[in-house]
Amino acid sequence: MSEQLLTQLREGAQDLELDLGESQLAQLMEFQSLLQKWNKVYNLTSVRDPQEMLTHHLLDSLAAVKPLQRHLAAMPAGQREKLLDVGSGGGLPGVVFAICCPDLDVSCVDTVAKKAAFINQAAAALRLPNLHGIHARVETLTQKFDVVSCRAFASLIDFTTWSRQALADHAVWLAMKGKQTDDEQAALGADVEVFHVEQLVVPGLDADRCIVWMRPKS
Numbered sequence: 001m002s003e004q005l006l007t008q009l010r011e012g013a014q015d016l017e018l019d020l021g022e023s024q025l026a027q028l029m030e031f032q033s034l035l036q037k038w039n040k041v042y043n044l045t046s047v048r049d050p051q052e053m054l055t056h057h058l059l060d061s062l063a064a065v066k067p068l069q070r071h072l073a074a075m076p077a078g079q080r081e082k083l084l085d086v087g088s089g090g091g092l093p094g095v096v097f098a099i100c101c102p103d104l105d106v107s108c109v110d111t112v113a114k115k116a117a118f119i120n121q122a123a124a125a126l127r128l129p130n131l132h133g134i135h136a137r138v139e140t141l142t143q144k145f146d147v148v149s150c151r152a153f154a155s156l157i158d159f160t161t162w163s164r165q166a167l168a169d170h171a172v173w174l175a176m177k178g179k180q181t182d183d184e185q186a187a188l189g190a191d192v193e194v195f196h197v198e199q200l201v202v203p204g205l206d207a208d209r210c211i212v213w214m215r216p217k218s
């Protein structure tokens with residue numbers, strides 16, 4: 001991995017006001033190397049160019065870390081919080097969350113077995129005991145999570161409908177979206193509340209990005 005990409009990653013993390021150590025930056029770089037190395041075998045992403053992978057995948061996922069950390073800090077202190085990343089594919093944003101938030105237990109679920117296997121391989125290679133790959137349809141999961149995230153997965157209504165049973169008490173949905181989501185929000189049922197739409201700025205990427213934060217309405 002080139003020094004130039006590492007410098008860009010470090011500067012991007014600073015722009016995002018992330019407090020990442022050198023070992024976490026190295027893990028992020030190693031994750032990108034794993035994505036590149038295994039992409040041909042596992043078909044993890046259509047993005048092949050390392051520079052594009054850095055901006056469109058790593059920095060894009062990193063842009064959601066500070067908002068996630070803010071949400072976690074506001075949760076009542078207790079046992080280690082659990083996050084489920086739905087349709088995680090090659091681990092975006094799940095693996096990035098696991099690297100940046102070592103106290104968060106991250107599970108990445110995908111219907112494609114080799115993608116879930118890649119996550120477990122990455123967990124071992126990056127020495128991340130808080131990262132797990134699950135091969136399943138999200139609709140079939142019985143475990144409960146405090147935050148359920150997705151990126152480039154499905155419409156808001158499909159995402160919330162399919163993953164609702166995986167929400168613990170007081171849990172929230174964190175949907176990373178790339179454009180205006182007014183139509184998708186309007187299509188949500190009365191049992192889902194959008195409580196915040198948070199705009200994101202991705203260093204080096206001139207594109208609309210936001211997080212749609214949602215919770216079930218009781």
Ligand SMILES: C[S@@+](CC[C@H](N)C(=O)[O-])C[C@H]1O[C@@H](n2cnc3c(N)ncnc32)[C@H](O)[C@@H]1O
Nearest residue numbers: 087088089092109110111112137138151152153
């Ligand atoms: C477009 S990819 C997005 C991958 C990754 N989140 C990203 O941002 O690059 C969507 C992923 O969702 C997975 N998927 C589709 N339906 C699913 C379901 N019901 N449960 C779990 N994963 C599913 C697919 O296998 C695919 O890997």
